[in-house]
Amino acid sequence: MANVTTDSADIAEEETEHMIENNFVVEAENVASSIDPKEMRAVILAGFGGLNKLRVTKKTMPEPQHGEVKIRVKACGLNFVDLMVRQGNIDSPPKPPLIPGFECSGIVESIGENTHGFEIGDRVMAFVCYNAWAEVVCTPVDYVYKMPDKMSFQEAAAFSLNYVAAYMMLFEVANLREGMSVLVHSAGGSVGQAVAQLCSSVPNVTVFGIASCSKHVAIRDSVTHIFDRNADYVQEVKKISPEGVDIVLDCLSGEHNGKGLALLKPLGAYVLYGASNMVTGETKSFFSIAKSWWQVEKVNPFKLYEENKVMAGFSLLNLLFKQGGGVRVKTVMDKLLSLYNQGRIKPVVDSLWALEEVKEAMQRIHDRGNVGKLILDIEKSPTPLMANDSTETSEAGEEEEDPEGDNDNKERMPFIQ
Amino acid sequence: MANVTTDSADIAEEETEHMIENNFVVEAENVASSIDPKEMRAVILAGFGGLNKLRVTKKTMPEPQHGEVKIRVKACGLNFVDLMVRQGNIDSPPKPPLIPGFECSGIVESIGENTHGFEIGDRVMAFVCYNAWAEVVCTPVDYVYKMPDKMSFQEAAAFSLNYVAAYMMLFEVANLREGMSVLVHSAGGSVGQAVAQLCSSVPNVTVFGIASCSKHVAIRDSVTHIFDRNADYVQEVKKISPEGVDIVLDCLSGEHNGKGLALLKPLGAYVLYGASNMVTGETKSFFSIAKSWWQVEKVNPFKLYEENKVMAGFSLLNLLFKQGGGVRVKTVMDKLLSLYNQGRIKPVVDSLWALEEVKEAMQRIHDRGNVGKLILDIEKSPTPLMANDSTETSEAGEEEEDPEGDNDNKERMPFIQ
Numbered sequence: 001m002a003n004v005t006t007d008s009a010d011i012a013e014e015e016t017e018h019m020i021e022n023n024f025v026v027e028a029e030n031v032a033s034s035i036d037p038k039e040m041r042a043v044i045l046a047g048f049g050g051l052n053k054l055r056v057t058k059k060t061m062p063e064p065q066h067g068e069v070k071i072r073v074k075a076c077g078l079n080f081v082d083l084m085v086r087q088g089n090i091d092s093p094p095k096p097p098l099i100p101g102f103e104c105s106g107i108v109e110s111i112g113e114n115t116h117g118f119e120i121g122d123r124v125m126a127f128v129c130y131n132a133w134a135e136v137v138c139t140p141v142d143y144v145y146k147m148p149d150k151m152s153f154q155e156a157a158a159f160s161l162n163y164v165a166a167y168m169m170l171f172e173v174a175n176l177r178e179g180m181s182v183l184v185h186s187a188g189g190s191v192g193q194a195v196a197q198l199c200s201s202v203p204n205v206t207v208f209g210i211a212s213c214s215k216h217v218a219i220r221d222s223v224t225h226i227f228d229r230n231a232d233y234v235q236e237v238k239k240i241s242p243e244g245v246d247i248v249l250d251c252l253s254g255e256h257n258g259k260g261l262a263l264l265k266p267l268g269a270y271v272l273y274g275a276s277n278m279v280t281g282e283t284k285s286f287f288s289i290a291k292s293w294w295q296v297e298k299v300n301p302f303k304l305y306e307e308n309k310v311m312a313g314f315s316l317l318n319l320l321f322k323q324g325g326g327v328r329v330k331t332v333m334d335k336l337l338s339l340y341n342q343g344r345i346k347p348v349v350d351s352l353w354a355l356e357e358v359k360e361a362m363q364r365i366h367d368r369g370n371v372g373k374l375i376l377d378i379e380k381s382p383t384p385l386m387a388n389d390s391t392e393t394s395e396a397g398e399e400e401e402d403p404e405g406d407n408d409n410k411e412r413m414p415f416i417q
Numbered sequence: 418m419a420n421v422t423t424d425s426a427d428i429a430e431e432e433t434e435h436m437i438e439n440n441f442v443v444e445a446e447n448v449a450s451s452i453d454p455k456e457m458r459a460v461i462l463a464g465f466g467g468l469n470k471l472r473v474t475k476k477t478m479p480e481p482q483h484g485e486v487k488i489r490v491k492a493c494g495l496n497f498v499d500l501m502v503r504q505g506n507i508d509s510p511p512k513p514p515l516i517p518g519f520e521c522s523g524i525v526e527s528i529g530e531n532t533h534g535f536e537i538g539d540r541v542m543a544f545v546c547y548n549a550w551a552e553v554v555c556t557p558v559d560y561v562y563k564m565p566d567k568m569s570f571q572e573a574a575a576f577s578l579n580y581v582a583a584y585m586m587l588f589e590v591a592n593l594r595e596g597m598s599v600l601v602h603s604a605g606g607s608v609g610q611a612v613a614q615l616c617s618s619v620p621n622v623t624v625f626g627i628a629s630c631s632k633h634v635a636i637r638d639s640v641t642h643i644f645d646r647n648a649d650y651v652q653e654v655k656k657i658s659p660e661g662v663d664i665v666l667d668c669l670s671g672e673h674n675g676k677g678l679a680l681l682k683p684l685g686a687y688v689l690y691g692a693s694n695m696v697t698g699e700t701k702s703f704f705s706i707a708k709s710w711w712q713v714e715k716v717n718p719f720k721l722y723e724e725n726k727v728m729a730g731f732s733l734l735n736l737l738f739k740q741g742g743g744v745r746v747k748t749v750m751d752k753l754l755s756l757y758n759q760g761r762i763k764p765v766v767d768s769l770w771a772l773e774e775v776k777e778a779m780q781r782i783h784d785r786g787n788v789g790k791l792i793l794d795i796e797k798s799p800t801p802l803m804a805n806d807s808t809e810t811s812e813a814g815e816e817e818e819d820p821e822g823d824n825d826n827k828e829r830m831p832f833i834q
Binding site: 323 | 660716
């Protein structure tokens with residue numbers, strides 16, 4: 001992403017390196033915040049790797065440039081892609097140290113020159129090319145959207161990336177229409193839940209959801225059929241729909257590419273929108289991404305011709321920050337806000353976390369423990385750790401571990417449904 | 418195609434092998450037709466290869482089975498895929514001898530048992546899994562559509578395959594919407610002209626057409642921009658639209674796969690719907706198709722993910738005859754007939770040919786001399802050949818020749834604009 005290296009360099013120069021420990025007391029934080037009005041708290045990724053690369057520090061507050069809006073952040077979204085960033089397991093990663101995070105909600109605090117459409121005090125949600133996980137963020141006005149009055153900051157931070165991605169995949173890439181069927185992996189995740197809700201906005205759409213058994217009760221009303229992630233879902237789907245499905249949304253990659261293509265009906269569309277199976281605790285990012293690239297099976301266009309199939313890839317971050325998709329996304333956001341205002345979609349928030357709890361939050365996503373979205377709530381105080389805390393010895397990204405496995409330490413994680 | 422081998426075997430048994438020469442006099446044909454009411458004239462492909470494998474013979478007339486309609490054929494469509502069939506250059510070709518042809522128009526002559534929706538005397542157009550190029554054809558009722566009153570038989574024979582293919586590629590695979598741009602190869606061909614007309618039914622769609630220079634005058638009003646097929650169209654398009662196009666429809670394959678994908682805007686769709694560049698006079702069909710399959714570059718799904726692109730294949734014949742797409746195509750046909758009745762689309766007929774002129778008609782498609790559709794008109798008498806005829810020495814499929822080259826013998830071909 002073009003401008004990230006420069007930003008990271010600035011961050012490196014400006015960094016004051018006041019590390020705030022995980023169990024830093026709240027009072028001390030507030031004092032720290034109030035000492036210098038030009039400083040802010042932010043999550044910093046010091047280098048690519050495990051959870052120990054993350055810390056909360058003081059940073060110089062950014063000021064809006066031409067065409068930018070400065071936002072006093074209230075809540076940030078945490079996504080699977082943030083785990084991939086942490087591991088450097090993305091294409092052309094920026095140079096750390098950096099502030100992670102691609103989306104937030106908050107209040108407009110000031111506006112750059114020649115910047116129109118917003119006023120100080122507006123409640124907004126925004127995309128940011130990194131830097132979202134901080135008390136203050138600046139981002140181009142094209143990536144900022146006014147929040148509906150009835151939308152909370154937590155909902156807004158759960159809205160942008162997931163609903164825009166789900167909408168564009170279903171309606172702009174795959175052309176969802178009445179009577180179709182959709183298979184979605186990680187149906188309990190925040191994209192999966194957005195997909196399920198958007199599918200229900202179209203008459204007579206069948207949703208096949210795949211999720212860990214532990215989530216089935218929580219999400220069974222949002223999908224038509226639900227399968228365990230360890231089941232042979234190809235066979236299970238074919239028992240119900242022998243001819244296959246119209247749309248497969250795959251965030252896992254690997255063997256699921258071929259399975260997804262094989263499950264398509266004629267004229268069906270397979271959409272690859274993530275590769276979360278790449279995140280397995282591997283910290284050698286270069287080898288990990290190279291391995292993933294080469295291991296996935298390439299597809300001959302003639303196979304698609306003979307079988308009447310569509311294969312697509314979708315990366316909202318690339319669309320926004322590398323490919324000039326801001327205007328197109330704005331149009332989609334307008335449609336989504338209309339659906340929200342009609343009560344037809346509503347973000348599912350899994351849990352709220354303080355900035356200082358970002359490691360536990362990431363562990364929860366890594367363990368696929370969430371139903372819906374994890375939110376970093378800027379104003380939330382970290383929950384004191386319990387006696388059986390074992391974050392330092394079992395953290396995601398440090399050790400090779402089974403991502404399917406249950407996390408025995410869930411009870412130490414504070415979350416609000 | 419599943420039931421083709423059986424049909425071909427029947428044909429082989431029944432074949433009476435009365436070969437009718439190219440310059441057979443009309444009177445003799447009529448006499449031949451009237452001798453036995455259970456016989457009919459048909460084009461026969463005796464084996465895969467060059468034009469010399471085609472002849473017109475007498476065949477036993479088929480009778481409709483359960484669910485079939487028997488049609489007294491008036492006109493048949495001739496498509497590029499018929500050249501590929503002649504060469505055996507398709508996936509799982511049926512065993513010759515066979516009657517080629519996938520579409521026709523005519524009058525319902527009788528109806529099989531348990532067959533509803535049509536009456537004797539109905540003017541219809543139909544898809545057929547081979548066997549269309551004959552005086553009489555039987556086909557399942559799902560592939561038969563009533564013609565609008567104002568549509569001629571020639572127009573109807575030019576309508577089904579090309580408009581359904583164009584519509585499904587634009588609106589069901591690629592999701593054409595207002596303001597988009599479309600690149601179409603062979604813009605002067607019958608699919609190309611259908612694509613151009615359908616694009617004009619959507620506001621503000623830009624069509625980039627590629628065609629031989631000789632066709633530019635004839636088709637320049639149907640497209641927004643036109644390029645010569647020998648030009649570097651990637652550069653030409655980028656001069657006008659630096660960001661590329663939304664949809665590429667490719668019937669050529671080969672190097673155009675990569676060029677097409679490279680020309681796409683983010684979220685753009687490349688659709689491969691043919692491989693006419695495979696037809697270069699090669700008669701060793703197995704090697705030809707194997708070579709084509711392996712030479713085309715396979716695509717990594719991650720490339721589509723990173724670039725936000727869609728790669729699709731579309732084969733209407735496979736959809737209809739192998740993949741049970743009849744009901745879906747019926748819905749599309751209803752929409753197309755509505756557009757026809759509104760005067761928004763109208764088939765462009767390049768020329769009419771007698772059955773006995775099928776070689777010259779194929780040569781014309783091979784030489785890319787046509788603008789719009791070539792029709793085999795069952796009631797047309799063959800035009801006497803001129804003195805400078807050289808069909809036997811320059812026929813397509815017999816010799817390696819430059820498909821880009823002009824055909825010096827065009828004046829010998831009778832056609833009606």
